[in-house]
Amino acid sequence: MxxxxxxxxxxxxxxxxxxxxxxxxxxxxxxxxxxxxxxxxxxxxxxxxxxxxxxxxxxxxxxxxxxxxxxxxxxxxxxxxxxxxxxxxxxxxxxxxxxxxxxxxxxxxxxxxxxxTSLSHFLGGYHSTIETDYTVSVNGADEMADDAEGYVQNGFSILKVKVGKDLIETDIERIRAIRERVGPEVIIRLDANQGWKPKEAVRAIGKMEVLGLNIEFIEQPVLAHDIEGLKYVTENTQIPIMADESIFSAKDAKRVLEINAADLLNIKLMKAGGIHEALKIANLAAVYDVKCMVGSMIETKIGITAAAHFAASQPNVTFYDFDAPLMLAGDLIQGGITYEKSKIKLGERPGLGISRLNExxxxxxx
Missing domain, CATH: 3.30.390.10 (Enolase-like, N-terminal domain)
Incomplete structure (x- = not known):
């Protein structure tokens, strides 16, 4: 072939x-x-x-x-x-x-x-259905609370809230507004996208812990290259810390895992260069008994279908961030994964199950 x-x-x-x-x-x-x-x-x-x-x-x-x-x-x-x-x-x-x-x-x-066979079965075949979060973009507190409430009403019970763009106090105001609007049962995870310095991150996360905002985990609080800063945040907070932009390759993951610089890892195909390297990262994390999330950039259903099949095939991938196609005003392909509110079904068609492009x-x- x-x-x-x-x-x-x-x-x-x-x-x-x-x-x-x-x-x-x-x-x-x-x-x-x-x-x-x-x-x-x-x-x-x-x-x-x-x-x-x-x-x-x-x-x-x-x-x-x-x-x-x-x-x-x-x-x-x-x-x-x-x-x-x-x-x-x-x-x-x-x-x-x-x-x-x-x-x-x-x-x-x-x-x-x-x-x-489907790609997920080809890679290991662990899950047939997975559940994605929905991302709340950075805006004013009231607008973010409105968006969060709308996503919950549309069937999403896990929200990924973007922070790190403004003052820490502003971020906390946004999170409090969202938590008050959606109630205590909805899972909230945060993504700072490298927006804080290490000491700022510890101070911000400490306030969230005191306020009882019930945050599941926080992604990449510090700059990607600052592994020591990431370790400092991880060691000085109770909320689990996830490495994202710090990890492109298995070698990057090895460095983070060896010094316990993060509690969790976020694997993205666009960072790893595809499934081949992503499998190495997931397997290495499993050796350290570290759970992973598979996320994405702003991709169409082609990339998200591939990422979802990879994620569903790995036992230690337990978090999923695959809402990007739901944000788009149209669908680039016929076939691929299907959504039922927050649930993603992979299907049984061979490969990615894509039949054609929408011209x-x-x-x-x-």
């Missing part, structure tokens, strides 16, 4: 509402879609959204990496020698993790189609 063709498409879908974090504001989900066709007719899909503030990838760099670096060197490769292919990918280019992820998930889609969102063939 040899790679015969690799096509790319640029797509864009508006968001229903602006997505705001401590790092950026997004109003349109842009992405590069990859379609790999093998000589036996099997096809696989992947995507890479540009998230330059986290991965450094732009539309231009993703397109160049795929079309001018990876594609010429992968055409003709036999997918049955898959470890050789991933070795080639990592030798060809440094960084460019989103571009690698798009190709990686398309290759896994082909492989699981070849095996005539209305394709801007150009690359």
């Amino acid at each position: 040899r790679i015969q063709q690799m096509e790319t498409f640029q797509a864009a879908i508006p968001l229903k509402k602006a997505f705001k974090t401590a790092l950026r504001t997004v109003t349109v989900a842009e992405t590069i879609v990859v379609k790999i066709t093998c000589d036996n007719g099997i096809t696989g899909w992947g995507e890479a959204p540009p998230t330059h503030v986290i991965t450094g990838d732009t539309l231009a760099s993703i397109s160049y990496a795929i079309n001018h670096v990876l594609k010429p060197n992968l055409i003709g490769k036999d997918l049955r020698d898959r470890e050789c292919i991933w070795e080639v990918i990592n030798q060809l280019i440094v960084g460019n993790t989103s571009a690698k992820a798009a190709v990686d998930m398309a290759l896994y889609d082909c492989l699981s189609n070849y095996a005539n 209305e969102f394709i801007q150009r063939v690359m």
Whole structure:
């Protein structure tokens, strides 16, 4: 089963509402879609959204990496020698993790189609249904409380609240407003997106603990490179701390795990360069008995379907952040995962279960 063709498409879908974090504001989900066709007719899909503030990838760099670096060197490769292919990918280019992820998930889609089984079963087959949270973007306290209440009324019992953009007191005001509006039963987790300094984070989290805001965990309170600062926060707070932007590779995870710098890990395919490296991170975390979340960037259902299948296949992945397609004003594909409020069903179709693209969102063939 040899790679015969690799096509790319640029797509864009508006968001229903602006997505705001401590790092950026997004109003349109842009992405590069990859379609790999093998000589036996099997096809696989992947995507890479540009998230330059986290991965450094732009539309231009993703397109160049795929079309001018990876594609010429992968055409003709036999997918049955898959470890050789991933070795080639990592030798060809440094960084460019989103571009690698798009190709990686398309290759896994082909492989699981070849095996005539869903990707989740191909990878391990642990869960058939998972539950996602819904993200509350950074806005004024009243608006965030309104949004949170609306998400709960729409069937979501887990909220991921963005913080870290303004003063700590403002963040606490927002969280209190949300907690008062949604009640004590709804799970609230926070994501600071590197927005605090270590001592600020400890002070903020300490106040939340005293106020009894009942926070499940807090993602990436400090700068990505500040592993010692992350460890300081973890050691000086009671609420569990999750490493996100600090971890791109298994080597990054090893450093965090060895010094107990975080209680939990967030794995994203766009950071890891795809499923191949994500599996290594999950397996390493399991050795340390550390639970993981699998999250995403602002992706379409292509990337989220791949991430959901990976997450559902791993026993130590117990948290899921796959709400991005629900934020979009349209669907880029036919097929893939399906949503029933907060529940995600993977389906039994081979591979990712994607049948075709919806052409209305394709801007150009690359």
